[in-house]
Amino acid sequence: MSRINVIIYGCGVMGRLMTKALLEKKSFKIVGAVDVDPLIIGRDLGELLSPRKKLGVRITSDAPGLFSRVKAQAVVLTTTSHLKSVLPQIEQCLKARLNVVSTCEELSYPCRRSPGLTRKIDDLARKYGVTVVGTGINPGYLMDTLPLTLTAPCLRVDSIRVKRMMDSSKRRIPFQAKVGTGLTQKEFRRRIDNKIITGHVGLLESINMIADGLGWKLDKAVEFPPVPVITRKRTKSGLGVVEPGKVVGLISRATAKSRGKDVITLEFIAHANVRKQYDEIIVKGVPNIWERIEGGVHGDIGTVAVTINTIPRAVEAAPGLVVMKDLPPAIAAS
Structure with a gap:
């Protein structure tokens, strides 16, 4: 071309x-x-x-x-x-x-x-x-397209679990603010309720892409409200030092059931106290597939x-x- x-x-x-x-x-x-x-x-x-x-x-x-x-x-x-x-x-x-x-x-x-x-x-x-x-990177690849691609050698797929674990302190400042860094728990909840903070956008899109790709009819798919991660120690971030008891990031999670069983679980975890970054995809089926990208893929x-x-x-x-x-x-x- x-x-x-x-x-x-x-x-x-x-x-x-x-x-x-x-x-x-x-x-x-x-x-x-x-x-x-x-x-x-x-x-x-x-x-x-x-x-x-x-x-x-x-x-x-x-x-x-x-x-x-x-x-x-x-x-x-x-x-x-x-x-x-x-x-x-x-x-x-x-x-x-x-x-x-x-x-x-x-x-x-x-x-x-x-x-x-x-x-x-x-x-x-x-x-x-x-x-x-x-x-x-997600949605679009790590939490949907890549898991689907990994099922190619499977005769049967029973479930898929994807987890992204990232140190938000190493990301750009707008991202650190987006995950609530430095907020009190009360302020975090207020901003979630007012949609000032949304957590990760696109988990349901990824779930639906996986389900349709595998021909699964879902009973339901649920995206849970973001959960704040509270630090127990003084934590450095791009927005300054976060004192104990305040927010250093969040966890976004979505799940889907088919025929009464959990078949898809997506977890997006981003906070300043993450010790080890990785992206992990676990396919349960015949055979089982486990892929783990050590260090994770930088989002930007x-x-x-x-x-x-x-x-x-x-x-x-x-x-x-x-x-x-x-x-x-x-x-x-x-």
Whole structure:
């Protein structure tokens, strides 16, 4: 495949990481950038990087105008986790006949949570002959696509358990804030109730992708409210020292039953007192499969890589809204 021209839609932290990584690839060329932040509109995209560099790509808030001026095959969309919020942006891209690869977690497997929006996006993508896919490290890979792939040598699968264990103090500051670092237990609960803190977004999307991939009919799937992790000692974090009795992170968990039995369990554990990081997938069946990635996959690096490596698959795919389990496996792009 010849080099793919890409537009960055969303120039925040993740958009900048995507930009930096794409610049190191021979397979891609950044031809445009979109954002609504008045502080960066009109600036060269390269000015947001460290070290700064001139790319000749000006950030604009006028997405349709940009789409009409430049020749691109794909948009990397990194604006929000929620499908309703990102829908207008997806529509802009599709009407310009641009393939969309997005980090929107709810787009990774939207048919269960948002069947109406799923049909709307799929119909629009088919109408304009392009593809839409939501992906990332999870949902999109570690907690759904990879577990499904690991079942290939199994004659039977009885259950799947996935656990991500990460030291949040080694992650960027917005992530540490997102998991409640430094809050009192009362403030943590208030922010959860007001949806200021959401915990990990996408566990149910991952469960539904696994279940549908294996042909399992679920009795129910439940995502539990995030549970705060309370430190018993003074703990260093990117947000300062957290005193005993306060929150250093959280645990997000979701489970699914089929025929009365637990068949899928997903655990996302992120706090500043994690001693050993890892990603673990346990498949019970014939045979049993146990995979453990020591050190874990860094969330930002993994999301950037999976997103970029999915671009060629999206460009090559048949038109419509697709999900990762239905695409050929993404591999590292040059």
